[in-house]
Amino acid sequence: MTRLRAVVITAATALVAAAVAAASIGFGGDPPSPGGAPALATAPVTRVTLTRTQxxxxxxxxGTPVRVSARGNGTITALPVLGTLISRGEALYQVDNRPVSLLYGDHPLYRPIQSGDAGWDVNEVEQNLAALGYAGFTVDTTYTASTATAVRKWQKDHGLTQTGVFEPATAVIATGPVRVATVDAQLGDPANGQMLSYSGTxxxxxxxxxxxxxxxxxxxxxxxxxxxxxxxxxxxxxxxxxxxxxxxxxxxxxxxxxxxxxxxxxxxxxxxxxxxxxxxxxATVENVLTVPVAALVALTDGATGVQVVAGSTNHYVPVELGMFAGGRVQISGDGITEGTLVGIPT
CATH class of the missing domain: 2.40.30.170 (Efflux pump adaptor protein, beta barrel domain)
Known part of the structure; x- marks a missing residue:
């Protein structure tokens, strides 16, 4: 019989040892040799995809909450309830009875924006205005007189002073709808510190x-x-x-x-x-031959093998081992094919 070295992945070493120990016990404590007594149970070699999990x-x-701090002066006059879902255009909180609205974007606004300004922040504001139904301007990176007109309409609808200048303190930028995760301020506090935190929805x-x-x-x-x-x-x-x-x-x-x-x-x-x-x-291996781990036995030459059962006869075949997963092990060896019956030591 040609000897094959067993190749065992590190995570499966304990399984091999357990299987070999079980085999030795099942055969009276001595490693089996060709022509030994047949096993009391058998199982077929099956071709499957093995997936090992951790x-x-x-x-x-x-998700991880994001903190929101007020960016202006005034007094906090309204705060949301914990767990409230807030979408674009809705108020996160109020300062001096005026809403600070949620807008969508990837970057916080950092400056007042007015006619003649240009940049990505202009585009961010114009995208939000368009999404909220305001029209009459082109969504681009230039803040025109038409943009200022749309901003004045937005300011009027939100009870803000209609200047046509978009103030960063009047909005909070998030990547999408938010859920209020914590409320850190109290009504009557000055609007110059941490107000709340939000998470995704x-x-x-x-x-x-x-x-x-x-x-x-x-x-x-x-x-x-x-x-x-x-x-x-x-x-x-x-x-x-x-x-x-x-x-x-x-x-x-x-x-x-x-x-x-x-x-x-x-x-x-x-x-x-x-x-x-x-x-x-x-890890995953696809379309491989597998047997129950319990089918592994220790052979007399130190190799690991399986007992192949054919009718009333049986013999031992050394096998190479691959992945262990879900109580099965990937094997290969001479004469090992799909459907081959192997013994299960008991």
Whole structure:
């Protein structure tokens, strides 16, 4: 019999040892040799796709909050209720009974904008005005007299002084609709400090992933999320951080931030800030021959093999090992084909 060295991935070493130990016990403590007694049970070699996963802990919530600070003078006269959903054009809070509205964009406004100005901030304001139904101007990077007219209409509709100059203190820029995560100010406070924080409106799972498992988190790869009640929902790895954060204690591992999204939000019920378990796909091999891990036996020459059963006869075949996953192991060896019956030591 030709001897083949067993090739075992590191994570599966314990499984091999357990399987070999089980085999030895099943055969009276001596490694089996060709022509030994047939196993009491058999299983066919099957061709499948094996996927090995790694379970990690995460938190289900609305993502990392973003702080909002007031940018002007005056007195806070209205604040939102915790958990309120706010969309474009709606007020986040009020100063001196005048709303500070939510607008969409990628960058915060940094200067008063008026006729003759040009830049990306002009385009950001004009895009929002157009989306809110104001017309009569061209959405571009130039603030014209037509833009100023539209701004005056917007100011009138919001009870602001109709100057035609867009003041950055009258709006907060976010990338989309927001959910009020915290309310930090109180009515009557001066409008010159932190007011509140907001998050996204869609729940996600945030994972402080041990850098040891960084290769398992690939943007766009699938994941499964197990909720506190045992419900399992599918997810997708949306973002993978590139900066490692040191643990709070010296013995704590460094981590990277990973975000998993869940398409079907209804499956999440009303959970918020809930601990969850996430299964990340560590590796996948497609269309490979596999047997139950319990089918592995230790051969007399030190190799690992399986007992091939054909009718009333049986013999042992050394095999090469590949991935372990879900109680099965990838194998290859002489005469090993799909449907081959192998013994299961008992």
């Amino acid at each position: 379970q990690v802990n995460g938190t289900l919530g609305y 869609t729940r996600v799972v945030q994972i402080p992933l041990d850098v040891t498992y960084q290769s398992m988190a690939r943007q766009g790869s699938t994941a499964t999320v197990t909720l506190p009640d045992g419900t399992i929902v599918p997810g997708t790895v949306a973002t993978v951080g590139s900066v490692a954060v040191a643990g709070r204690l010296a013995e704590d591992p460094a981590t990277i931030d990973v975000t998993v999204t869940v398409a079907d939000q209804t499956r999440l019920g009303t959970l918020d800030r809930a601990p969850v378990t996430v299964s990340l796909v560590a």
